[in-house]
Amino acid sequence: MATLYHQVWINAPVSKIYQALATAEGLGRWWAPHTSTETDSGLVLAHGAGTEHGEVRMKVLDTTQDKRVEWEIISTHPKRSPASAWTGTHISFELTERENPGHWLGNSDEIPRMAVLEFRHSGWDENSEYFGFCNFAWGETLLMLKQWCESQ
Numbered sequence: 001m002a003t004l005y006h007q008v009w010i011n012a013p014v015s016k017i018y019q020a021l022a023t024a025e026g027l028g029r030w031w032a033p034h035t036s037t038e039t040d041s042g043l044v045l046a047h048g049a050g051t052e053h054g055e056v057r058m059k060v061l062d063t064t065q066d067k068r069v070e071w072e073i074i075s076t077h078p079k080r081s082p083a084s085a086w087t088g089t090h091i092s093f094e095l096t097e098r099e100n101p102g103h104w105l106g107n108s109d110e111i112p113r114m115a116v117l118e119f120r121h122s123g124w125d126e127n128s129e130y131f132g133f134c135n136f137a138w139g140e141t142l143l144m145l146k147q148w149c150e151s152q
Contacts (some may be wrong), residue, residue, distance in 0.1 A: 002126035004135045008117040008142050012068045014095045014151035016063035017115055020149060021069045021093050030148035032142060044074070053081040059092065069093045082130040082137070115149075118140070 010017055020026040024036035024045050034046045043060040058071035070092040077083040100114045119142055124131055 002124040004121040005118040006142050008145050010115045010149050017149050018066045022063050023152045031146050053083045085128040085130045093121045094118040
């Protein structure tokens with residue numbers, strides 16, 4: 001199984017990024033409106049992906065304050081939808097703080113440290129027709145998170 005991977009450097013506190021990822025309200029600020037439902041098996045976050053795709057439901061597997069969020073995709077989708085390849089996959093967000101690469105280059109105008117988001121969407125069939133499409137879409141989605149966190 002394959003893993004989609006993105007590393008995003010964000011000029012914002014890790015606490016702000018964590019809050020944007022860990023709750024339906026936070027996700028709704030930068031991605032799409034989400035709902036939050038407490039089930040017998042735990043918290044489930046969901047958002048509508050459009051009439052052709054249905055609702056994407058993500059079971060929250062782990063939240064570690066200001067460090068980590070992990071979901072399992074528990075929804076199913078029509079084969080014609082890129083979301084059909086998500087069922088049973090896991091999405092994780094790991095947050096750390098690191099020295100700013102601009103600071104390494106001697107740019108004194110740069111802030112010395114930045115938040116680093118390590119994004120992984122694992123459990124993919126690398127032969128999926130949607131593998132590349134979804135990797136690109138995640139890049140665009142994570143850019144929306146970065147822009148929101150840096151502008152608020």
